[in-house]
Amino acid sequence: MKRILATLFLVLAVTSVCEARRTPSKAKIQQMVNDMRVEARKSGIESEREAVVLPGIKVVSDSNIDYVSIGGAAMKMGMRLSGLTKEVPAIKGINSMLVVSYDDCPDHIKDLFNARMSNELRGCELLMEAKENGEKMSCYGTTSNDGETISDIIMFVPDGGALICFFGTISANDLADLVNSAM
Secondary structure (H helix, E strand, O other), X not given: OXXXXXXXXXXXXXXXXXXXXXXXXXXXXXXXXXXXXXXXXXXXXXXXXXEEEEOOEEEEEEOOEEEEEEOHHHHHHHHHHHOHHHHOHHHXXXXXXXXXXXXXXXXXXXXXXXXXHHHHHOOOEEEEEEEEXXXXXXXXXXXXXXXOEEEEEEEEEOOOOEEEEEEEEEEHHHHHHHHXXXX
């Protein structure tokens, strides 16, 4: 009985560690952005909401927050039409993309969103960090157990008020080739 309990505890501990490494879902991030827009409106930021919605693409500018969401079908079609998958094979597994710019928001709104996003990313796997002109960009993702693939990459620049998310799977080898070709 003690062995069964010990084994069960070990399995639960390993599972909880693995779960802690996963990056936040697209739905969770979209909800956080929507919450930030509500907070901006509550604090008196007035702006006309501008939105462009095409099949699979949504562009919204509201309360000093710019938000672009590109869904699966639009992403695949855009990559095929542009020939980008042949030039940059690392992106062929990307299903959707989300870009948020909130640099023009008041500091208290940026600080609130940054704190919430940092809390969501706590415990996630940090893939790399880079600094330029005093701004730090942190890149998070979830690597497979064998290290062959990376999924759901989140690039977060709190000081610059930017968040870029790639949802899907990228081959680690293709990503390494891309990085090496850029150097």
